[in-house]
Amino acid sequence: MELRQPSSLADVDGGLPLAGGTEVVPLLRDGLVEAETLVDIRAVVPKGVSGTTIGAGTLLAELEADPEIPSALREACRLAASPQLRSMGTIGGNLLQATRCWYWRLKYPCFLHGGSTCHARQGEHREHAIFGNEQCASAHPSDPAAALLAVGATVRTDRRELPIGELYRLPTEDDRNVTALEPGELILELEVPRPEASHYLKAMDRARWAFPLVGVAAARFGDGVRLALAGVAPIPWALDSADALEQATPLPGTAYKVELARPLIRRALDAIA
């Protein structure tokens, strides 16, 4: 394996991008991704907050302390991981985290790995999905992604701009990816509108940092309110209204997540009222 450390975007040519490493290094070690070449992109991806623009290389620890960004995003970053991880991990990398589904992590030949079965649907699935779970019941682990979905952020890559909702896609027979990024495409910046009020809440197995069982982001713009959930679907999940929770399709072991989400949504809506 070799490590390249390009100093400009033009010099990035293939290889596996590495920024904070909190995601990529464990995936490499577990053989879930393979690479001949690692590309340290820290010098080429924008960092910091400028107006409503956030560099994808900005650390979660910086965002959680930034008074200028929407409070839902600030709180989602604060709750996302341990202090050490938040001081290492970037917002861009956080958005591209792989699922914590143990079948996927243990390399079962599951739907997400290209197989024909979701082992979680028949097996252990306490931490899994209640929406979009027909073919793959994995849960997306990113708290900030839900916050960014609720505030209607736009993602700028080295090739295009797209609403964050379009960054993610449910895996299909033809394409098992959960993001729409092309090979080698890099997230560079996020454009994050400022809602009049926003809030993020999450339920975890522990009182201090853990992946979300259910995360709820709510944002208010004028008279409109937008809701998005973390940990409930293979991708961050936008919810048209609190009532849309009734359209959930929980598995026997995840029905409790619907009951967890209901009061969290109510509390988040109260907080931004």
Next chain:
Amino acid sequence: MVNGGLHEVDVPVGTTLADALRDVLGLTGTKIACGEGHCGACTVQLDGVPVLSCITLVHTVGEREVTTIEGLREHPLVQAFVEADATQCGFCTPGQIVSAAALLAATPRPGHDEIVHAMSGNLCRCGTYPKIERAIEAVAAENRGG
């Protein structure tokens, strides 16, 4: 830079900082427990900020200053941990002290909530958390002038 000394290590790309510290430099005070960034046992400081050395690739450290538990031998937290009996098996203790030292450097007199928040990335399977808090509070009290 490790604990004030300059080291060049010749290891394959993909080697973690924790492995380089332990196996190349012989600084075995840094512990590896989960090996995947969950537990905090491998915590070291990079330019004063606590990070997880088991998921930091050594080739990305560059010229930043690494501080391990060996570099904190004289820190008042060491004696405070002893006096508060803040260890049981002791395996997580180096990481605990490295995190706590960074907290006290940034915030010499942290409140209870600040301590809990800053230390939440260091797990202790023996459950010595109340005594760890007591040790940090003891040093914070000294910083407060007793």
